[in-house]
Amino acid sequence: MSRPWVRELVVSFAAVILALVVGAVLxxxxxxxxxxxxxxxxxxxxxxxxxxxxAVSDAYTSLFLGALGGWKPISETxxxxxxxxxxxxxxxxxxxxxxxxxxxxxxxxxxxxxxxWVGFSFELPVVVHLLLALAAGLFGGAVWGGLVGLxxxxxxxxxVILTIMLNYVALYLLQWLLTTDVLQRPGRxxxxxxxxxxxxxxxxWPGTRLHLGFLVALLAVAAVWWLxxxxxxxxxxxxxxxxxxxxxxxGMSVGRxxxxxxxxxxxxxxxxxxxxxxxTDYPLTDGIAGSxxxxxxxxxxxxxxxxxxxxVAGLVFGALNAGGLQMQLQxxxxxxxxxxxxxxxxxxxxxxxxxxxxxxxxxxxTGTVLAKGWNA
Amino acid sequence: MNDATTTLTRETAPVPATLESPDExxxxxxxxVLALVLAGIGVLLAAFxxxxxxTFALSGQLADSPLSAIKLPALPVAxxxxxxxxxxxxxxxxxxxxxxxxxxxxxxxGLAFVxxxxxxxxxxxxxxxxxxxxxTLNLATPLILGALAGVLCERAGVINVAIEGQFLAGAFAAAxxxxxxxxxxxxxxxAVLAGVLIAAMLAxxxxxxxxxxxxxxxVLVVFASGITGFLFDQFVKGESAKFNNPGVMSAVPxxxxxxxxxxxxxxxxxxxxxxxxxxxxxxxxxxxxxxRWGLRVRAVGEHPRAADTVGIKVLRVxxxxxxAGGVVAGLGGAFFTVGFTGGFDKDLTAGQGFIALAALIxxxxxxxxxxxxxxxxxxxxxLQGQLQIIETPIPSExxxxxxxxxxxVAVAGLVGRVRAPKADGEPYVKG
Numbered sequence: 001m002s003r004p005w006v007r008e009l010v011v012s013f014a015a016v017i018l019a020l021v022v023g024a025v026l027x028x029x030x031x032x033x034x035x036x037x038x039x040x041x042x043x044x045x046x047x048x049x050x051x052x053x054x055a056v057s058d059a060y061t062s063l064f065l066g067a068l069g070g071w072k073p074i075s076e077t078x079x080x081x082x083x084x085x086x087x088x089x090x091x092x093x094x095x096x097x098x099x100x101x102x103x104x105x106x107x108x109x110x111x112x113x114x115x116x117w118v119g120f121s122f123e124l125p126v127v128v129h130l131l132l133a134l135a136a137g138l139f140g141g142a143v144w145g146g147l148v149g150l151x152x153x154x155x156x157x158x159x160v161i162l163t164i165m166l167n168y169v170a171l172y173l174l175q176w177l178l179t180t181d182v183l184q185r186p187g188r189x190x191x192x193x194x195x196x197x198x199x200x201x202x203x204x205w206p207g208t209r210l211h212l213g214f215l216v217a218l219l220a221v222a223a224v225w226w227l228x229x230x231x232x233x234x235x236x237x238x239x240x241x242x243x244x245x246x247x248x249x250x251g252m253s254v255g256r257x258x259x260x261x262x263x264x265x266x267x268x269x270x271x272x273x274x275x276x277x278x279x280t281d282y283p284l285t286d287g288i289a290g291s292x293x294x295x296x297x298x299x300x301x302x303x304x305x306x307x308x309x310x311x312v313a314g315l316v317f318g319a320l321n322a323g324g325l326q327m328q329l330q331x332x333x334x335x336x337x338x339x340x341x342x343x344x345x346x347x348x349x350x351x352x353x354x355x356x357x358x359x360x361x362x363x364x365x366t367g368t369v370l371a372k373g374w375n376a
Numbered sequence: 377m378n379d380a381t382t383t384l385t386r387e388t389a390p391v392p393a394t395l396e397s398p399d400e401x402x403x404x405x406x407x408x409v410l411a412l413v414l415a416g417i418g419v420l421l422a423a424f425x426x427x428x429x430x431t432f433a434l435s436g437q438l439a440d441s442p443l444s445a446i447k448l449p450a451l452p453v454a455x456x457x458x459x460x461x462x463x464x465x466x467x468x469x470x471x472x473x474x475x476x477x478x479x480x481x482x483x484x485x486g487l488a489f490v491x492x493x494x495x496x497x498x499x500x501x502x503x504x505x506x507x508x509x510x511x512t513l514n515l516a517t518p519l520i521l522g523a524l525a526g527v528l529c530e531r532a533g534v535i536n537v538a539i540e541g542q543f544l545a546g547a548f549a550a551a552x553x554x555x556x557x558x559x560x561x562x563x564x565x566x567a568v569l570a571g572v573l574i575a576a577m578l579a580x581x582x583x584x585x586x587x588x589x590x591x592x593x594x595v596l597v598v599f600a601s602g603i604t605g606f607l608f609d610q611f612v613k614g615e616s617a618k619f620n621n622p623g624v625m626s627a628v629p630x631x632x633x634x635x636x637x638x639x640x641x642x643x644x645x646x647x648x649x650x651x652x653x654x655x656x657x658x659x660x661x662x663x664x665x666x667x668r669w670g671l672r673v674r675a676v677g678e679h680p681r682a683a684d685t686v687g688i689k690v691l692r693v694x695x696x697x698x699x700a701g702g703v704v705a706g707l708g709g710a711f712f713t714v715g716f717t718g719g720f721d722k723d724l725t726a727g728q729g730f731i732a733l734a735a736l737i738x739x740x741x742x743x744x745x746x747x748x749x750x751x752x753x754x755x756x757x758x759l760q761g762q763l764q765i766i767e768t769p770i771p772s773e774x775x776x777x778x779x780x781x782x783x784x785v786a787v788a789g790l791v792g793r794v795r796a797p798k799a800d801g802e803p804y805v806k807g
Contacts, residue, residue, distance in 0.1 A: 026603075030610040100590050157787040160537070160590055161737055164730050165780040172780075176773035297594055334609030336722075339602030346595050351585040 008304060014355045015348035016316075022344045023337055024056045031055050059333040066326020067319035073326070075208035079280060081318025083108070083272035085217045087296030088303060088310045089224050090145070090268030094159075095305040096228060097261035098241035103148060103163025104269040105293025106170035107141040111270025113174055114140030116277040116284040117183065119196035129199040134216070134274050141270015142263045144170060149262025153255030159262070167293070175286045183284060193284035202279040213275035218311075220271060225307040227264070237261050269293065298346045317342060396472070408469025410785070411485065415461035418489050421496040422454035428500035433507075434638055450499035457488040457495070464488075497768040508755075508762055509642040514716060516754030517653045518543065518725075521708030522732030523739065523746035524660045525571075525701035530741055531664060532697030533677035534582050535801040537593025538574060539705055540729025541600030545570035546709020548604040551720035552612065554622035554713075563622055564649070564710045571706020572699055574600055579698040583691055586803035597729070605722045612720065620719045625649060649707065649715040656704055661743045673697045677797035680804040690804045708732070734783040741797060753779040 028034050034055045037048040067077050087104040094101035115137030124132065148162045177183040178191035185194045202211035228234040239247040240257040248254050276288055299317050303309030324338035348355050396404070430450040464485040467473060473481050494503055522539040529536035549570035554563025574596060581587045612619040625647035633644040664670040672693050675683040680690045712728075713720050731753050738752075739745030760776045 026606060030607060102590075102594065151784070151788050155788045157784075161734065161787045162784055165734065165783045168727065168730075168780040169777050169784075172773045172777045176771050179771070179773070294594075294598065297591075298598065301591060301595075334606050336602050336605035336609055339598060340606055341602075343595050343599035343602050347581070347592075347599065350587045350591055350595065351581050353585050354581075 011352050011355050012302070012349060014359050015345050018348050018355065018358065019341050019344035020060070023341050024052075024060075026337065026340060027056050027059050027333060028052045059327055059331045059337075062330040063320070063323035063327040063338075065323070066330075067323030072208065073322060075205065075210040076322040076325075077315065077319045078214050079209045079211070079318070080321040081314045082211075082214045082217050082279065083275050083292045084296055084299050084317050085311055085314035086220055086272035086275065087269045087292055088299035088314050089220055089307060090141075090265035090272075091296050091300035092303060092305040092307065092310050093224055093228070093237075093268065094145075094261050094265040095300060096241045097237040097257055098244060099149075099152070099159050099258060099261055099265075101145070101148075101163055101262065101265050102160055102297060103145060103166055103266075103293075104272075104296045105289055106163065106167035107144045107266040107269035108273040108276070108289045108293045109167075109170040109174050110144035110266075111137040111141035111273030112277045112284060112288045113170075113177070113183075113273070114270070115274035116193055116196060116288075119200035119278055120194040120283075123197065124199060126199050129197060130202065130278065133196070133200040133278055134271070137270045137274025137278075138267040139270070141273060142267040145266015145269065146259060146263035148266075149259035152262070153258045159258075171286065171289075174284070174288070178284065178286060185283065191286055195282045196278055200278055201282065202275070209280060211275075211279040213279040216271070216275070220268060221307050221311050224264075224268070228307065233260060269296070272296070295342065298342055301346050302349060404472045405469065408465060411465035411468055412462070414489060415458065415465040415485075418458040418461045418492045422451070422458040422492055425451045425454040425496045426499040427451040430495050430498050430500070431502040432494075432505040433502050434505055445502065446505075448495070450495040454492045454495035457492045460488040461485050461492070497763055497770065498766060501766050503766065504762065506638055506641055508758055509638070511758035511761065512751060512754045513642060513646070513650065514754075515757045516751045517650050517715070518708040518711045518728060519732045519735055519750035519753055520653055520747050521656060521704050521711065522729055523735040523750050524656055524743055525575075525703075525705035525708065526733055526736040527660060527664070527739075527741060527743050527746055528673070528697050528701035528704065529575075529578075530736065530800050531677045531797055532673045532694045533680060533797060533799040533802065533804070534578070534694055534698050535589035535593065536578065536698070536701060537590055537733060538578050538596035538600070538729075539708075539732045540725060540727065541593075541597040542571045542574045542702060542705035543709040543712060543725040543729045543732075544597075544600045544604050544723070545574050546706040547712040547725060548608065548709075548720050549706075550710040551622050551713035551718075552619050555619055560622065560625055560714050563714045564707065567710035567714075568703050568706040571704075571709055572702035575698050575702025575705065578702075579695050583694050583698075583803065586805075589801050601723055604720075608720060608722055616719065622714050622718060624718050625715055647715055649711050652707060653711075656707070657743060657747050660704070664743065669693075669696075674797070676804070677799055680799050680802075684804075684806065690806075694804070731779065734779070737796075738783055738786045740795070741800075752782070 028038075034048075034051045037051040041048045066073055068074055087108055090107065091101050091104055115133045118133040118136040119129070122129065122132075144166060148159050148166065151157050151162055152159050174183075175191060178193060183193045185192050202213045202216075204211050226234075228238065236247070236252050236257050237260065239250070239252060240254050240261075244254045247257070272292060273289065276290075276292070277284055281288060295317060299313045300310060301313075302316065303311070303313035320338045320341060324335045327333050327337070328335045428450055429447050430453075432446040432448070434445055464473070464481050467481065468478075497503075522543060525542065526536045526539055546567035550563040550567035552563075553566035554560050557563070577599075578589075578592060578596060581592050582589045627645050627647055628651070630644040634640045636644070662670075664673060672683065672688050673696075675688060676690045676693045676697075683693075684690050709725070712725055717724070732750065735749040735753055736746045738749035739747065756775065756778045760772045763770065763775060764772045
């Protein structure tokens with residue numbers, strides 16, 4: 001008789017456990033010394049078990065401590081989580097309108113580009129400059145996302161292809177502009193922009209990299225929650241996402257819903273870009289987006305496309321990223337392990353039937369209905 | 377949703393000689409305008425072409441007989457060809473081009489536009505034509521293999537966004553296994569197995585667990601990137617000589633054919649993987665459209681319920697098609713390492729798997745269409761490199777955007793209708 005969200009939480013937790021098991025196997029297999037002890041497992045098993053336990057527990061301990069072991073690691077987790085939450089919200093929002101937005105990466109780049117440009121090109125008073133740069137970031141992302149929504153609404157082109165392609169266009173646009181006078185730092189030959197003016201930077205918490213952008217992210221969460229749960233527009237978005245034909249029959253404009261959803265999704269990803277350039281990086285480079293745009297898709301999936309879920313998922317991924325860096329430093333276990341963990345978690349979550357089969361959780365309800373084709 | 381009655385009542389004007397639905401008419405005009413814009417750009421480029429000679433060097437580095445180059449006066453040639461593009465665009469806008477003549481004229485349009493562009497970009501300089509063609513083929517080979525893999529999956533109704541992941545897994549397996557065993561062939565076999573492994577994950581999750589296939593594809597790409605990156609960091613990076621030094625396949629010239637100037641050098645002086653790609657194009661086309669199994673694949677991709685009704689095992693055919701796609705994609709992955717550059721590096725496929733996906737869609741889910749689209753993508757990517765070398769006025773970043781923008785234009789419906797197999801991406805539940 002458990003409630004749906006409890007069941008989902010159980011499946012999510014089980015997926016994390018399963019992913020950690022997969023990661024542990026990888027750690028054991030890939031460590032030459034540990035693998036060697038398995039060579040004589042049958043003659044003296046304790047050695048292999050001991051060595052494996054040590055390798056795995058060392059790696060996971062430093063992962064855990066690097067993410068949550070004290071204020072400094074926690075602040076680093078929050079720093080990593082900030083853009084993931086915002087871009088993840090964008091992907092979630094589009095998801096709720098039935099759109100699969102793979103374009104967070106491109107929208108993030110567009111946002112960072114505009115925010116950074118405003119940040120270093122003008123000299124303005126303190127608060128005004130930051131707000132203006134932030135607005136520019138939102139605008140850049142919204143344009144990049146809204147274009148997809150508009151094309152989808154007008155021509156029926158599939159958003160997955162459009163967003164994948166526009167990701168590349170945004171990246172090359174940024175790379176090109178970084179070689180021109182528009183963005184390139186005077187006197188430099190490598191693709192890097194000037195540093196964002198102090199007036200446009202997010203203030204930091206003393207002694208950490210944590211910046212005010214985290215609060216902005218939480219505000220965005222509240223805004224998206226309100227939009228989806230309380231506003232008429234949000235109702236229309238969800239109706240279109242659930243069944244576009246029915247929504248059309250009920251007199252809603254499906255095309256308008258798509259455009260609005262992608263505008264908002266792009267703005268949120270653009271906010272993430274602004275946070276990157278105004279909060280942590282300061283100059284623009286072509287690596288400004290990192291893999292945030294792609295990770296935000298997995299964040300949205302892990303968060304079940306709900307605002308609160310996205311925050312939790314963003315924090316989990318932020319913790320994995322922050323902890324992964326410490327793990328790499330301390331135990332030489334490569335950071336790429338966290339990528340495997342993240343992918344595996346989402347893979348298991350996307351297939352709840354599999355997780356239930358592994359843990360013998362009783363199936364209730366219909367499960368996730370996420371199957372849609374190119375023609376949808 | 378255009379029903380006939382409203383169309384009839386609205387069209388009070390006399391019916392034109394060629395019957396054309398309003399939809400077709402709109403599409404023809406849209407496409408014509410687009411072509412005219414392109415042609416206009418061509419005219420503009422031609423107008424700004426320097427009045428010098430442009431040289432197209434015909435022999436590559438490997439040529440036995442250094443052929444003389446083709447020298448053309450850049451300005452008049454560019455102007456003449458730009459005029460050709462305008463003529464074709466106008467012809468389509470006013471009359472509509474179709475049939476064999478249409479295909480021929482569009483080919484002329486494309487060729488004329490490219491040569492106009494080259495005249496402008498390389499006026500007074502030497503453009504290495506044979507290098508361009510060879511590079512195009514090299515870049516297009518994995519794209520073609522990846523797109524063919526996608527065709528096999530998607531014709532059977534399983535969306536494959538994970539081509540990039542199959543590439544990465546294949547490239548990694550090929551590099552490591554070829555180094556360890558000392559045999560490039562073993563590397564290729566390993567790549568095929570790695571491609572099939574990712575395909576198997578795709579198949580099981582998509583067909584058995586009915587996971588959303590686009591989500592699944594994205595996650596599998598992240599997974600493959602993570603796992604190859606992790607193994608690379610952990611094992612391979614420190615000991616390149618032991619694990620990551622496979623060498624590159626050597627070219628095997630085909631007798632007689634390889635001595636044809638330009639063409640022979642481009643197409644018949646290649647590695648076995650490239651020849652495999654030629655074969656794959658032919659085989660996939662033949663199998664899909666001329667064999668019983670191919671018919672079944674297309675049936676389960678278009679209308680699984682009907683296929684099931686006549687006794688086709690829908691899920692089994694889908695598994696077979698996805699795994700067969702894995703074989704082809706694995707070959708494409710092998711090309712990145714043992715076929716071209718040698719060693720593996722993290723994320724060395726650099727998004728080419730997504731370009732293969734774009735080629736598949738541009739090619740309208742047809743193996744030959746996908747091949748042509750992949751060649752186009754390969755051509756622009758190679759051109760970008762060449763133009764950087766000969767220092768043309770156009771920034772190379774802008775040129776490298778071309779394939780992506782072209783895909784956006786294509787899926788936005790300007791170039792005809794792009795329609796996926798009907799049941800593509802829909803899990804089948806026996807009812």
